[in-house]
Amino acid sequence: DQQVKQNSPSLSVQEGRISILNCDYTNSMFDYFLWYKKYPAEGPTFLISISSIKDKNEDGRFTVFLNKSAKHLSLHIVPSQPGDSAVYFCAADYQGGKLIFGQGTELSVKP
């Protein structure tokens, strides 16, 4: 039972445009969400997070939106750059300290 789902395995965007990566979850007890970025042959690195008491968190070009009623979060990257090409994982807090990850979305930003 996949509690965190990223339904788009891949996304292709033109440089300078907006990238929107989506994530859905099923467990209403999740209260903290994170996005990780992963390059090939490297470990994931933390990108941005959001608490369930907020609906938006922004850090530079990256913004995460949370819609609790829809159990949906999204990551916006504006403007997208070729260096943003990577696999993006969303993750939900589960039993304090443990994370449940989605399947990942591979973003390709074309020059």
Added chain:
Amino acid sequence: DVKVTQSSRYLVKRTGEKVFLECVQDMDHENMFWYRQDPGLGLRLIYFSYDVKMKEKGDIPEGYSVSREKKERFSLILESASTNQTSMYLCASNSLTGERNEQFFGPGTRLTVL
């Protein structure tokens, strides 16, 4: 900077071999985790540890065991490697007092079982 290191980047083993994957973190983190990453399945938690000599099963512990004798070191053991354990293995750590639940990952070990 937080550093999580893994003993090998690439490993090739034979079916039935005992395999040890080592992970070391230098930030005095209480929590350590082992995941495997497979295409289309994301990161799945194998085992985690909240303290020295303590371990708990994650979502897919079958075929694996772990050891945490020192706070900085967390080992994943494949008792008898099988081809379905071919995967990318990722170690992570975090602190109960740090940024809430942000986990720091090592570079990963790509294990191939023939």
